[in-house]
Amino acid sequence: MKIAILSGKGGTGKTTLSVNLFSYLEQATLIDTDVEEPNSHLFLKGNLVKEEIVYKKYPLVDDDLCNYCGKCGDFCNFNAIIPAKKKILVFQDLCHDCGGCAMVCPNEAISYIDKEVGVIYHTQIKENKLFLYGNLTVGEVSGVKIIETLKESTKNAELLLIDSPPGTSCSTVAAIDGADYCIICAEPTPFGLSDMRMVVELLRAEKRNFGVVVNKSNLGNDDIYHYLEEEKIELLEKIKFDREFARIMADGELLINYSKYFKEKIANIARKVLGDKDDQ
Ligand code: SF4
Numbered sequence: 001m002k003i004a005i006l007s008g009k010g011g012t013g014k015t016t017l018s019v020n021l022f023s024y025l026e027q028a029t030l031i032d033t034d035v036e037e038p039n040s041h042l043f044l045k046g047n048l049v050k051e052e053i054v055y056k057k058y059p060l061v062d063d064d065l066c067n068y069c070g071k072c073g074d075f076c077n078f079n080a081i082i083p084a085k086k087k088i089l090v091f092q093d094l095c096h097d098c099g100g101c102a103m104v105c106p107n108e109a110i111s112y113i114d115k116e117v118g119v120i121y122h123t124q125i126k127e128n129k130l131f132l133y134g135n136l137t138v139g140e141v142s143g144v145k146i147i148e149t150l151k152e153s154t155k156n157a158e159l160l161l162i163d164s165p166p167g168t169s170c171s172t173v174a175a176i177d178g179a180d181y182c183i184i185c186a187e188p189t190p191f192g193l194s195d196m197r198m199v200v201e202l203l204r205a206e207k208r209n210f211g212v213v214v215n216k217s218n219l220g221n222d223d224i225y226h227y228l229e230e231e232k233i234e235l236l237e238k239i240k241f242d243r244e245f246a247r248i249m250a251d252g253e254l255l256i257n258y259s260k261y262f263k264e265k266i267a268n269i270a271r272k273v274l275g276d277k278d279d280q
């Protein structure tokens, strides 16, 4: 089973939920796909077992074979390859590594070369607990290739938790691809509700099952609960804000180890999402 944890914006407790749910479960794999700003590793201590460099391919044009017909540029949806008068311009950052330009080139003028875009760290937390996180190379604009590699590396996991990038970008779409269930973390504020609506629209468009955890439930107003009721969206749990939680997390510690209240909330979420698969 694959469960994605996501949010409309950063700072809603998505990572807190991911690492605590992962730690609560007896057996699970967690991937942090927020590759621009990974932070799950700050809470999870284990043994680094592998470092995997991630490469993306981009086109290289042989000027001797190219006749500047323009077919590659016509094909590319991302404006990553643009035939100019006597030169083919390639914009590496825009390339999505689809391989299409070489397929349409009538002169076999296009080959591909590798570019390093990031690294994935594989960490063994316990015997039955594997945690992977990706880190995008500074200056790279898209983390999709790293997210796809993270998903590919863990495709056989029996229970996979996916800490997804915030928002509704291509990276988020890549992270939730194939997820059986999604947990949205949201805050009961006007901005929190507005950001959450966009995530709801995305998940409905992608035909994903999902529910909502409301964090900082003792702050804000009731609009989010009215919205969930009107839209018939399951409220998985409400978790109140506590200054002590912030202090514990600032020390890189897991809340389930310090708060009975928080552990019960996580247990309840696990029960609702996994049924009898949660083992503690
Ligand atoms: S399709 Fe091939 S031959 Fe035509 S412009 Fe592109 S690289 Fe050159």
Ligand code: SF4
Binding pocket: 058, 059, 075, 076, 077, 078, 079, 080, 081, 094, 095, 096, 097, 098, 099, 100, 101, 102
């Ligand atoms: S590989 Fe795909 S995305 Fe990249 S330049 Fe070629 S057609 Fe465009």
